[in-house]
Amino acid sequence: MADVRKRFEIIISSALKESMSDVYITGGHPMVSRKSGVIQFHAASNWTHKDVDDLARALLNPRQLEDLKHRKSVDFAISLSGARLRINTFTTERGLSFAVRVLPGQIPTIEALNLHPSLHDIAKMTSGLVLICGATGSGKTTTIASIINDINNYRKAHIVMLENPIEYRFYSRQSFIQQRELGVQLPSFEQGLLDVLRENPDVIVVGELREPKTMQLTLNAAESGHLAIATLHASSPEEAIYRLCYAAPLESQDEIRFQLAETLNWIIVQQLVYIEKAGFRVPLLTIVKATKAIKNIIRENKLNQLHSAVQIGKSEGMFTSDRYLSDYLNTLISFIPYSQTFHPSSSEVSEDINYQSPLTDDMSESILPKKPLYKQNLQP
Template identity: 30%
Template sequence: MNSPVSQEIRSTIKGLAGRLINEGVLTAEQVRDAEQGAKSMRVSLIRYLIDTLDVDSRELAEMASAEFGVPVFDLNAMNREMLPEQQIDGEMMLKQHAVPLFRRGNRLFVAVSDPMNLGALDEFKFAAGINTDAVLVDDEALSALISDLAEQAGGFGHDMASLGADGEYDLEIIDGSVDEYEDVRDAADDTPIVRFVNKVLLDAIKQGASDIHFEPYEKDYRVRFRTDGILREVVKPPRNLAPRLAARLKVMSQMDISERRVPQDGRIQMKLSKKRAIDFRVNSLPTMYGEKIVLRILDPTSAQMGIDALGYEEEQQALYVEALKKPQGMILVTGPTGSGKTVSLYTGLGILNEPERNISTAEDPVEINMPGINQVLVNPKVGLNFAEALRSFLRQDPDVIMVGEIRDLETAEIGIKAAQTGHLVLSTVHTNSAAETVTRLLNMGVPAFNIAASVTLIIAQRLARRLCSHCAEPETTVPQEALLELGFTTYQLSSATIKRPVGCGHCKDGYKGRVGIYEVVKITKPIASAIMDGANSLELDRVAREAGFNDLRQSALRKCAKSLISLEEVSRVTTD
């Protein structure tokens, strides 16, 4: 049976919802959706409105005050020296989103922005050993006070208190649309959750991370960055924040926050300045202990670095540029996920992107927006797959076509047909080497003569961690026999400067940034003949070596001899 107090609260909340509608803050439909969202997230309506819909906290406090008959206490006029120090617990304040303000006799008055936050009153009552009463305050001011007090207490509160304080960038969060902005500097005065998420995204960009992982577990929660290809833990927020962090990220990426049973995809754009914006590709995944959310950072400036910055050897770069200048043919880039294929393709498109060319791309997803190029996001659910997009491109008077990936025979056949009829085609295939790319196409069912006649260049690639130039030291512990066994020649070792990682204030672990390792194979007449003769990948690899094209191991060893990468990285990126 419901108690009179709970019944009164429930009826008052309905009154608050009505006030939101009557005063034009939300529509009736938005209120119904909010009530459903709050129910699905197991939070109060007020908490949902503040955290998820970004309803103005001051306005909401005044409405709640009118509905509950409780005056709003002005935290800005409070003397912080009067706070009861014995009850100031940073972790408890963050967990309950409440602050004990003062004692009157045997009662402790606790500041809350949500009158339904009865759990906070109970927890502070238990900790203090006296009865508690709620004091209604503006959530924005409460969040700022919690951050300040938690910062003084240290720990995670310090991390949250510093969020949004960085003035290096003029930031805006663009929630899925270039017309809808959320000023991050305004968010610096918003809830700790908002500021924490913004700070994590900013830190990931500054550290050059490629991915951000928000991961809930049974008893803890962690955030990890993938930097230079390696995942590293950066912060461990309190476990109870998991639902609120997931909700915030899903709202930013325009996902359905009420749906937590199936994976979802979304997108966030963060505007760093008038000239620079960063996209985040977002995916949520239901796990046993909540939703794991991963963000892939898509920095459009990576496609504008220029081919000289990618790490090609001089002869490899010349082969790529030569293939790009041809009016027709197919260029294939291959490698595992995270090997830099997208940047290689976009760099090629950047070279080709001139007013006299019509360039169309079919991508899943569109990772980097490029002005002057017609980019199509494939959508298999409505019948727009890579093959269908290619068919349409051929009716669009194209000069250059880029297909995100060749996954099946239909896409391969249409791409090869385009490459044979006066179009330059660029695409990717998921294999480990140039030779394996040919055998993959053969296994799909593409005739050998079509491959030999259409494919002009194959690039296999990896990304290796670059040695920090400030602390790398000469490698003196590895005997020459081991180096020769690794693949070095005696001639290479006579002039090589091999170094190892150390670690310093610039890099922490001895590595700073990444550099590309490439196998670039031009389809010459001997290689084309081998393809026509049905050669397997080992035979094709041998013919490519005889033609003078370095494989990935040889290219990595050349980088190692120039002190760019370590012996450890040579083995890591070239051992399949």
């Protein structure tokens, strides 16, 4: 197992040098990577089924192996070769497979991600809801990390982050940051939100809004004077609002709509696009700010008017994706390569962030349910 782990470390080191965003390993097949959104095959790097099984034994702890056995997949994150890796291990017709997302070893700044400087304004917010939306792999978690990094450098706050898994490790600077991982320190986002409201936080990060109860509790947190920052799988601001409102039972949808209108600060929808003069992909944003006009559109359920309101809201700092491209990305003289963020995290502050209390941790059992969480995972 030591040999396959060393081989894996060499692959990750190479991925960092080559600016690969993803690495895929499966038995009986050449390794596959993704760079600038394009899939590449590595014929010289073949893994046997035994190699992949040994890699699982080398990387997963007993609790994660138990999850893999019962759920047929497991998510976790580790630090390796100066980077953070978000890993999904899952079963296929070829046996075990690994999907590895390569994350920066150091938490990137807003500038390092080539994001619009107005995102610094989020660090000054003390309450309300900020939604970071986009497809899987669009960089939502990294954008949130840059925002939390900004808050951590800017002001004193108690920040609680509910994640699945913990992708970026934070050290407290100006802010006191606590991170909880689904399946390790909390059984569900719902329970985590119920807990966190008793912990007097200033900022709450919710790794994913998927279940209706999680959505409702996040809105409640924003309404009660906390800054709530959450990710949502949505490809447009209209879809984000629709998903939040229509996830609730019919009799509650009007109430949710009014609550969202009252609490919303920003909606950011992002995708990664290749910019020729940069030579790599950068985030392309749609930015919606909760002006009076936007709030009225949400209350009155007139989502067909939202795009026009964003176009009109240029003076308020709102961007459609087209305007973001023309007025911001196309005006940049230079871009910062994402690969520049791939170096070891600063050790300026010493914190023990990998401790599991023996009072709560049983490595032989997971606190996640052994049945699949979502209906789409159920076998017919």
